[in-house]
Amino acid sequence: MARIAPGNTPKLGYFVLIILASLFLYLDIQYKTFTSTKNFFNAGLIATNLAINNIVFSPISNLYKLTNNKLALINSNELLVEELELSKSENFLILNKDKLFNDNSELYKFINNISNDYPHEIATISSFDTNLYKCCDNHRLHLFNNSSPFKKGGTVINSTGIIGQISDSNNKVSEVILISDINHSIPIKSNAFFCNASGSGRPKVLECKYDPSLWKESFEIGRIFYSSGLGGIFPEGIMIGSIISIENVEDGDILLNIKSIANPLTQKNVIVLYPNDIK
Amino acid sequence: MTLNNFIRIFITIIFANYINSKINFFITDYYLNFTLGFLVFSYWVFTLEEHLYALPSFCIGLSIDLLSGSPFGLNALLFSISSYIIHSYRYSFKIFSFLQVTIFFAFLSMFYLGFIHIFMNTANFSYLLIFLSFFLNGIAWIFIYILMNRFKKIFYK
Known part of the structure; x- marks a missing residue:
């Protein structure tokens, strides 16, 4: 690489702004100072997108459909x-009853109690950065x-299983932290x-690390895990996923990699479940 | 630089960033990542005669931070540093061949991607992804240079 040739680049401006950017970065990572600003901006962006879609794109697309005499049909x-997707979500527990629970008595107990113990609401996904989901x-x-x-704290499920938990809300949108997020944890059992x-x-992919001197249990690939319900946030007995690999890690601990059956990419509508002490 | 020109530059970077996020969703599984938004920004810094100095770089970076959901200040920092490095080599580029310039920007995008992944994907940081993306972004730079030259001739006044 050639040597840096002398130029008239204003160094002071760069110096000040690099320090400022570093400060922003430090504050955001360490203290989450800009989280509310980002959420406010996201909410505005989503509302604008929705408004543009409703005002500009929907009429154009409807006009196109009208010219093809298929509007009513479409x-x-x-x-x-939409109805099918909603009903799929609402019937999530019933559709998956064979897979979800260890035995039917727990299932029936849960279904009978769901209206009392877990009030639920239907929700629609407004935005999901799938690139961040894949990369980061x-x-x-x-x-x-x-x-x-x-x-x-509300549990978010779709027809494939538990996908996450409400982590933040403002007037327009609510943020869901997915169970595969590095900062999330869920109590499970097998x-x-x-x-x-x-x-x-x-x-x-979820990770479960344990000390084999404390738990004598032996595991094999494919072993199924369920939510344990400890902590009172997540409903008990819902199938989370199965072991895909077992690793020996530092200090003699064992790490179980568990692949979740829930896929957040499948549906637009979800259900938010609350235990009684939350809602 | 006029406001209109700045807006044109800004739109191209945001558009490239949008395309980038759509493509990366499919290729991340193969340990590849584009940095199209960053390469388009680098193109403008590299070619503009009015110079894209610290403040525009910082503002564009902050906007991308807001739009892409990355930690606030990360892109602002990396864009400012990149702008400084590119400007420092401004006169050296004149004696570089196009291949050397391509390798320079492939390296720069590799470092950009590396820093992004250090902050946003710490637990699953992959050297393979960074290494393979060096080649991918080198090739992408060639296409971006050709396409953006055409765009600049038509739209940039």
């Missing part, structure tokens, strides 16, 4: 698809709020073994 088709540690998505913002599965930062 509308009813869209409605049916932080896995988040946003939901449009219903009449009121979703409460922090027979008599309990652990807190942390997100790995890889899509659909």
